Amino acid sequence: MSGYPPEMRESIRKVEATRARRIKETFPAMSLEERDAILQAFHPDYKEETFHALRVGVSKGQRMPIELGKIVEGWPHITPDFDLSEPFAETDVLVIGGGGGGASAALLAQENGAKVILVTKLRFGDANTMMAQGGIQAADRPEDSPAIHYLDVIGGGHFTNVPELVEALVMDAPFVIEWLEELGMMFDKEPDGTMIEAHGGGTSRKRMHSARDYSGAEIMRTLRDEVRDREDDITVIEFSPAVELVLDDNGQAAGAIVMNLETGVYSYIKAKAVVLATGGGGRLHYQGFPTTNHYGATADGVVIAYRAGARLGYLESMQYHPTGAAFPEQILGLLVTEKVRGLGGQPVNAEGEQFVYPLEPRDVEAAALIRECAPVEQGGHGKGVVTPTGQPGVWLDSPIIEMIKGPGTIKKALPAMVRQFGRFGIDITKEPMLVYPTLHYQNGGVRLKPDGSTDVPGLFIAGEVSGGVHGHNRLMGNSLLEITVFGRRSGRSAAAHSQRVKLGAPSLAHVAAWIKELDEAGVDTGVISPILLPDYTRHQ
Amino acid sequence: MAEQQDNLIPIYIMGKQYMVPSTLTIMKAMEWAGYKLIRGVGCRGGFCGACATVYRIMGDPKLYFGLACQTVVQPGMYLAQIPFFPAQRATYDITKLEPTATTLFSIYPEVLRCLGCGACSKACPQEIDVRAYMAAGMRGDIAAVADISFDCIMCGLCASRCPAEEAQYNIAILARRLYGRYLAPRSQHLQERLKEIRAGKFDAELEELKGLSKDELVARYKARDIEPK
Ligand SMILES: Cc1cc2nc3c(=O)[nH]c(=O)nc-3n(C[C@H](O)[C@H](O)[C@H](O)COP(=O)(O)OP(=O)(O)OC[C@H]3O[C@@H](n4cnc5c(N)ncnc54)[C@H](O)[C@@H]3O)c2cc1C
Ligand code: SF4
Ligand code: SF4
Ligand code: FES
Numbered sequence: 026m027s028g029y030p031p032e033m034r035e036s037i038r039k040v041e042a043t044r045a046r047r048i049k050e051t052f053p054a055m056s057l058e059e060r061d062a063i064l065q066a067f068h069p070d071y072k073e074e075t076f077h078a079l080r081v082g083v084s085k086g087q088r089m090p091i092e093l094g095k096i097v098e099g100w101p102h103i104t105p106d107f108d109l110s111e112p113f114a115e116t117d118v119l120v121i122g123g124g125g126g127g128a129s130a131a132l133l134a135q136e137n138g139a140k141v142i143l144v145t146k147l148r149f150g151d152a153n154t155m156m157a158q159g160g161i162q163a164a165d166r167p168e169d170s171p172a173i174h175y176l177d178v179i180g181g182g183h184f185t186n187v188p189e190l191v192e193a194l195v196m197d198a199p200f201v202i203e204w205l206e207e208l209g210m211m212f213d214k215e216p217d218g219t220m221i222e223a224h225g226g227g228t229s230r231k232r233m234h235s236a237r238d239y240s241g242a243e244i245m246r247t248l249r250d251e252v253r254d255r256e257d258d259i260t261v262i263e264f265s266p267a268v269e270l271v272l273d274d275n276g277q278a279a280g281a282i283v284m285n286l287e288t289g290v291y292s293y294i295k296a297k298a299v300v301l302a303t304g305g306g307g308r309l310h311y312q313g314f315p316t317t318n319h320y321g322a323t324a325d326g327v328v329i330a331y332r333a334g335a336r337l338g339y340l341e342s343m344q345y346h347p348t349g350a351a352f353p354e355q356i357l358g359l360l361v362t363e364k365v366r367g368l369g370g371q372p373v374n375a376e377g378e379q380f381v382y383p384l385e386p387r388d389v390e391a392a393a394l395i396r397e398c399a400p401v402e403q404g405g406h407g408k409g410v411v412t413p414t415g416q417p418g419v420w421l422d423s424p425i426i427e428m429i430k431g432p433g434t435i436k437k438a439l440p441a442m443v444r445q446f447g448r449f450g451i452d453i454t455k456e457p458m459l460v461y462p463t464l465h466y467q468n469g470g471v472r473l474k475p476d477g478s479t480d481v482p483g484l485f486i487a488g489e490v491s492g493g494v495h496g497h498n499r500l501m502g503n504s505l506l507e508i509t510v511f512g513r514r515s516g517r518s519a520a521a522h523s524q525r526v527k528l529g530a531p532s533l534a535h536v537a538a539w540i541k542e543l544d545e546a547g548v549d550t551g552v553i554s555p556i557l558l559p560d561y562t563r564h565q
Numbered sequence: 566m567a568e569q570q571d572n573l574i575p576i577y578i579m580g581k582q583y584m585v586p587s588t589l590t591i592m593k594a595m596e597w598a599g600y601k602l603i604r605g606v607g608c609r610g611g612f613c614g615a616c617a618t619v620y621r622i623m624g625d626p627k628l629y630f631g632l633a634c635q636t637v638v639q640p641g642m643y644l645a646q647i648p649f650f651p652a653q654r655a656t657y658d659i660t661k662l663e664p665t666a667t668t669l670f671s672i673y674p675e676v677l678r679c680l681g682c683g684a685c686s687k688a689c690p691q692e693i694d695v696r697a698y699m700a701a702g703m704r705g706d707i708a709a710v711a712d713i714s715f716d717c718i719m720c721g722l723c724a725s726r727c728p729a730e731e732a733q734y735n736i737a738i739l740a741r742r743l744y745g746r747y748l749a750p751r752s753q754h755l756q757e758r759l760k761e762i763r764a765g766k767f768d769a770e771l772e773e774l775k776g777l778s779k780d781e782l783v784a785r786y787k788a789r790d791i792e793p794k
Contacts, residue, residue, distance in 0.1 A: 179782055211711060441716070563599065
């Protein structure tokens with residue numbers, strides 16, 4: 026029984042009719058000039074009226090989506106006279122965020138002699154890391170090299186990446202893979218141990234390591250298990266998001282104020298160094314886009330680091346994943362992994378024709394899908410499929426994978442996808458998926474240095490909350506890599522910092538200064554931030 | 566969010582009735598009813614296991630299990646979430662273990678208490694044959710436990726149903742880590758690459774790349790040869 030309504034099935038028949046021919050067809054990739062043109066015309070980042078330039082703080086003028094600007098310019102949860110005299114807990118290193126970046130940082134800080142507290146918003150592991158399917162890049166095959174990886178990263182990022190950060194990323198990559206293996210992660214391998222590696226959008230070599238299509242989950246649960254094994258040194262506190270950083274009277278990081286999500290009580294956790302690893306902000310739904318991100322992805326880290334004086338960067342570009350589920354409505358916006366295209370799956374329009382090279386860099390691929398669906402009057406091609414609820418999309422032809430790679434490939438390589446669509450009566454081994462771009466990744470964030478440090482002494486950073494590694498566009502597989510590379514680096518640096526720092530009196534003077542600056546600039550967005558969770562309740 | 570008012574159906578959240586649109590998932594229906602979720606929600610995409618839910622349909626004595634973020638509501642659904650289950654977890658140092666049956670039995674002796682009743686398999690929202698991996702565990706077949714349990718999202722539903730008080734998913738992750746670290750064949754090319762990096766083989770090339778102007782980088786980028794699919 027097909028889960029698609031009859032109108033959509035009609036278009037599926039066209040997809041089926043062209044399939045045998047399309048196997049032999051490769052749609053040509055775009056030149057750099059063509060890429061630029063399509064981005065300008067169709068990518069959401071280029072809609073000037075949806076952006077806001079910050080009016081206060083150290084990165085005044087930084088552009089970002091209006092929804093994000095509103096909360097970055099928001100009011101604090103607590104007042105500057107909050108009592109810091111009796112901390113709820115004290116530690117060497119406070120890690121904020123229980124995703125892959127935070128877990129890596131906690132492990133390395135502990136290995137380097139620190140006592141660690143890890144606070145997180147929801148459960149430990151309720152994080153974007155858990156949701157990553159495709160894989161993690163590392164140049165470890167003989168036909169590949171860190172230098173080739175470097176070029177791919179920089180080109181994908183439109184040549185705006187910070188070179189030293191890219192260097193750290195690509196040179197640490199093989200070591201991270203080994204580290205994960207040693208912790209017991211199960212990578213996909215040939216019987217002789219050779220890693221099975223695939224292409225991703227914008228890669229010139231196959232270097233995507235995977236663990237079926239639970240790559241992020243496998244990383245996350247392995248790291249989490251290891252953190253739990255070190256419970257003598259690492260204390261995990263769940264349902265306690267940080268709402269403000271605390272500095273000492275010399276402006277060095279001295280811990281954070283956390284809120285008990287269930288009781289609403291705020292308390293101070295004192296620390297000699299802080300690692301911020303709070304992930305991205307997909308749940309802010311820029312320009313009304315649905316998102317692939319987990320429930321707690323509300324850009325909290327950007328908000329609190331900025332108030333403490335850390336510069337931001339690259340937030341004028343967000344990543345819209347080209348293939349979010351567009352049908353059925355219940356899973357709108359959820360990710361259809363790029364691996365589907367890596368395995369040979371093709372995007373095709375309502376007529377069953379290809380219209381884009383399947384593995385362009387993500388921003389280009391997303392813009393091409395938007396153009397294919399946009400009406401002709403707006404310069405689009407008007408060749409999308411429209412669902413009964415009015416959602417446009419194009420087909421992602423998955424059954425073709427089995428014709429290329431043999432029957433059974435999909436079930437083996439994409440079990441999570443098979444299951445997700447199967448729950449709604451769609452068998453992706455036999456029928457294509459309907460897809461449309463979805464808000465996926467925060468390319469920018471808090472600026473960092475190769476050792477994980479920031480502008481604020483004692484504040485370290487790792488993962489999606491940071492900005493600079495990926496320039497203006499991240500390639501798939503470089504984010505799981507980033508969180509482990511910089512998680513490890515920031516954990517190590519934080520431990521070292523905690524051993525040499527002399528902390529002064531803890532203070533919220535920066536919060537007082539922030540309130541003053543907002544007042545003087547006449548900025549009042551009416552929001553208390555970080556917002557911690559989106560509000561999806563219905564307001565009658 | 567779905568705002569359409571058509572076709573409202575009754576569901577019962579912890580015993581209290583709410584009318585919700587019939588097309589929503591359990592999670593979205595709870596939000597539609599006015600719950601701002603804190604517990605029992607995480608990824609919203611079927612990957613984190615935070616939203617384990619037990620339900621019954623009115624008039625049907627059978628218990629059903631699912632993920633609130635992945636299951637569509639049905640009329641007369643009585644539901645309760647299990648956002649947390651107090652299952653036993655051992656701590657261990659993975660670097661000091663041997664990948665043997667003895668290790669598994671000494672860390673989780675209760676493996677051997679499994680009755681083979683299959684209640685766990687029936688409850689698993691990932692359709693994993695939990696009983697089968699527990700049986701493999703009793704045989705000490707670590708590779709089989711690792712393979713069969715691979716898609717586990719650690720939601721806890723199996724443990725909540727187990728008459729033998731097993732913590733299946735914690736046993737399973739121990740097996741997977743033992744497999745990944747000790748039993749899976751190591752990758753030779755990875756070791757080679759690590760040696761090369763340690764020996765500084767790529768340092769000069771990286772140094773050069775870092776120093777290039779944007780135009781030079783663009784030229785290099787365009788000239789890359791792309792490995793065929
Ligand atoms: C569906 C999906 C698929 C993806 N696929 C891939 C892929 O194939 N390859 C790849 O490389 N990348 C992929 N990515 C991107 C990658 O998974 C993420 O960018 C990366 O895992 C982020 O890790 P992180 O540790 O920075 O953040 P997260 O993993 O999101 O962790 C952040 C944690 O911090 C917590 N937190 C947030 N705010 C606070 C606060 N105020 N106080 C305390 N804690 C807080 C969050 O609850 C969360 O637990 C994917 C992302 C998604 C969403
Ligand atoms: S429910 Fe418990 S006793 Fe029954 S088969 Fe599963 S693990 Fe064994
Ligand atoms: S094996 Fe148990 S914990 Fe894992 S997904 Fe199935 S029911 Fe949930
Ligand atoms: S919320 Fe993560 S599995 Fe449902």
